[in-house]
Amino acid sequence: MFVYLAPWLATLVPFYSMTVAMLLRQAGREVVLVWDDLPAFRVPSDEQAGIAVAIEGMVRAGFPVVRLSECAEAPHDRDDLDAARRLAALNALWWWKSPVPCRELARHTAEQFAAIAPSLPRILGFFRDYAPPRLVLPGGIFRHTGLLLHAGRKAGTVVTTYDSGPGSVSTGVNSVAAHLDDVPKVLGPLLADDPHVVGLAREIGARELRLRLEGVDKYHFQPVSAGTASPDRDAVRGDVLFPLNLENDSSALGKHRLFNDSSEWLTVTIGHILDRTSATVLVRQHPYEARLANRNDAMLDALERQFGASDRFRLLRCDATVNTYDLIRSCRLVLPFVTTLGLEAAILGRKVEMMAEAFYAGLSFTPLPRNREEYLRRIEDALATPDVPPVHEGEAWLAYYLSQICGRIWTRFTPQPQDGCVWMQENLAQLADDPDVRAVLECLGDGRFISRVQHERLMEHGFDAVYQRRQ
Numbered sequence: 001m002f003v004y005l006a007p008w009l010a011t012l013v014p015f016y017s018m019t020v021a022m023l024l025r026q027a028g029r030e031v032v033l034v035w036d037d038l039p040a041f042r043v044p045s046d047e048q049a050g051i052a053v054a055i056e057g058m059v060r061a062g063f064p065v066v067r068l069s070e071c072a073e074a075p076h077d078r079d080d081l082d083a084a085r086r087l088a089a090l091n092a093l094w095w096w097k098s099p100v101p102c103r104e105l106a107r108h109t110a111e112q113f114a115a116i117a118p119s120l121p122r123i124l125g126f127f128r129d130y131a132p133p134r135l136v137l138p139g140g141i142f143r144h145t146g147l148l149l150h151a152g153r154k155a156g157t158v159v160t161t162y163d164s165g166p167g168s169v170s171t172g173v174n175s176v177a178a179h180l181d182d183v184p185k186v187l188g189p190l191l192a193d194d195p196h197v198v199g200l201a202r203e204i205g206a207r208e209l210r211l212r213l214e215g216v217d218k219y220h221f222q223p224v225s226a227g228t229a230s231p232d233r234d235a236v237r238g239d240v241l242f243p244l245n246l247e248n249d250s251s252a253l254g255k256h257r258l259f260n261d262s263s264e265w266l267t268v269t270i271g272h273i274l275d276r277t278s279a280t281v282l283v284r285q286h287p288y289e290a291r292l293a294n295r296n297d298a299m300l301d302a303l304e305r306q307f308g309a310s311d312r313f314r315l316l317r318c319d320a321t322v323n324t325y326d327l328i329r330s331c332r333l334v335l336p337f338v339t340t341l342g343l344e345a346a347i348l349g350r351k352v353e354m355m356a357e358a359f360y361a362g363l364s365f366t367p368l369p370r371n372r373e374e375y376l377r378r379i380e381d382a383l384a385t386p387d388v389p390p391v392h393e394g395e396a397w398l399a400y401y402l403s404q405i406c407g408r409i410w411t412r413f414t415p416q417p418q419d420g421c422v423w424m425q426e427n428l429a430q431l432a433d434d435p436d437v438r439a440v441l442e443c444l445g446d447g448r449f450i451s452r453v454q455h456e457r458l459m460e461h462g463f464d465a466v467y468q469r470r471q
Helices: 013-026 044-058 079-096 103-130 145-155 184-195 197-214 263-278 287-290 297-307 322-329 341-347 373-384 395-406 418-422 426-430 435-446 450-461
Strands: 002-005 030-035 066-067 135-136 156-166 167-171 238-241 281-284 311-314
Touching: 002 013, 013 044, 013 135, 013 426, 030 044, 044 066, 066 450, 079 103, 079 145, 079 184, 079 287, 103 145, 135 145, 135 435, 145 156, 156 435, 167 435, 167 450, 184 197, 184 395, 184 435, 184 450, 197 395, 238 263, 238 322, 238 341, 263 297, 263 373, 281 297, 281 322, 297 311, 322 341, 395 450, 426 435, 435 450
Parallel strands: 002 030, 002 135, 030 066, 135 156, 238 281, 281 311
Antiparallel strands: 156 167
């Protein structure tokens, strides 16, 4: 078992990984630390120096350490360079926040590639010479972690990743933790093992969806409850809804399939709808962006410049006092990127057409088109016919339950600062005795799918022991 350590924006992430390594060793694993001391984009020297001091302590405690800077180089191929280019673009988007083409974004992308690509030979050399059977990584996109995930997949390594928010951890197996790629892999076998699980998923999922409609769920994304009168109430009538993601959030990075980015997707698709149909288009910026200092306004501004003169185009920015579920109910067709709202729209009886690899894309009611032309044709067909295709409720509710209820481990054992100040007061024995920490280790150490682990815990210990209703 290898555990990766690297600077991470002056946060607790590398020290959290060290704690995971200590817990895994205490549980009987042989653990090797992988120290990424390669040059990287915007890493202050004092941050790397702080990690070096901590690693010295880990060495004294008996942990072997592999320094990536000391690994022999291995040759790379075109596939590796393509991965580096793709990851450079994703990292640039993370820093810049908006996909709208501009000189600054191009500069960021070039800088990211210049920082990432030279590390390829030593990262490939690490997998060639050490052949790690398992590797634990934070993220799976940021800086070199995307290359390690890419190279690990090619080498046959089981790469487990983690991501976090305050009070919760998500994990992935050979995928980016935030992508929820485990859901379709768990759904089918779970349904085959226990057909009655659909009833449980519907009961729990419906309760969660009702809270979201009312705007009183744990995330509190919606500014008003569904059906509430507001100054923006008149804007909720339309035919087609585009509910947007946070563009630079890990859950959205790298998920485009038919378009290069969301700017191209929206420009092409909205233009097609306005030119080829009589439908009215609504675009809803993610309401969470109202809480952010650096919002993705550039993409919204570009759409307003291009389509704002049309009386069939309406743009609802993040601070609009409207409930997104009212928008869904007012429309005939919902066109999501990878937001969970697409799945919720299908559950609420609306047509949904997919163009990206969301965790629910490819299910019986959300087929993925083969190309851009098919996607645009499906949109026209959906608007031309009043009938809503039947939704396989078992699939829909189970996907919702696995992703929204079982897709995170709700725990204070995270690298978030407000959580770290709690668990860092405990010793290893106390952490190892925490059932939520054991669940994190089961996912990261054993490579089990988080949604299956959380479902099993819920079945054994009950809903309230696994899913915290409030933060």
